[in-house]
Amino acid sequence: MRKGDAGAVPLSPWGTEALMRRHVMLGGVSLAAAMALSNCTDKVGIEVSERFAATLSGANEVPAVTSTATGTATFTYLSDIGSIFYRIDVAGIDSAVLAHIHGPADNATNASVVINLFTGPVGCGTPCATKAAFTGTLAQGVLGELGAPAGMTMDSLLVLLRNSKAYVNVHTRAHGGGEIRGQVVKQ
Structure with a gap:
């Protein structure tokens, strides 16, 4: 909590900067996961060669x-x-x-x-x-x-x-x- 935020509930016990870094990091992880999944196919099971x-x-x-x-x-x-x-x-x-x-x-x-x-x-x-x-x-x-x-x-x-x-x-x-x-x- 900062000065002037009397009565406000803190968003994070680590402070606003830590919260922002965490959101950026999670956004990067989400982007990497989405990119990895986009390379997947709908192939299910083993195919006969x-x-x-x-x-x-x-x-x-x-x-x-x-x-x-x-x-x-x-x-x-x-x-x-x-x-x-x-x-x-x-x-x-x-x-x-x-x-x-x-x-x-x-x-x-x-x-x-x-x-x-x-x-x-x-x-x-x-x-x-x-x-x-x-x-x-x-x-x-x-x-x-x-x-x-x-x-x-x-x-x-x-x-x-x-x-x-x-x-x-x-x-x-x-x-x-x-x-x-x-x-x-x-x-």
Whole structure:
């Protein structure tokens, strides 16, 4: 309070100058916050960066295999979290024991395993296989920062997928080299 302000209630216990400095400082903070918020977008959640898929059949094996089993493999890459979510669905496959990504290879060439996707049903020991004429989701999971691919970097895997140089192969007891196969292509 100043002289002549008898009976007035002080606005601040620190005095008028301190109050003014505080208002200027708060105004600056408010301006900085408004500028920061103006750079925000209305993006909510994680966006899918890329999708890949393979259609699996015995005819795609090298050499071809006679089989009524079929399947699909889907891969969804999320760059925000550096991971690929995968799923393999099959129909009519008998005694599946393994599923892998192989590469680098085109659709007429065989290649080494680069990533295991399925190593038998959970909890049934080794060797283990699905039941006869299994239909459903054979495997699903995450590769990358949420589930590291064994023996391959995410960048190397993405190069194979983007260039259609990888294939998915489902191995069975009857066809140890693979019963159904499909080249992974970008969607």
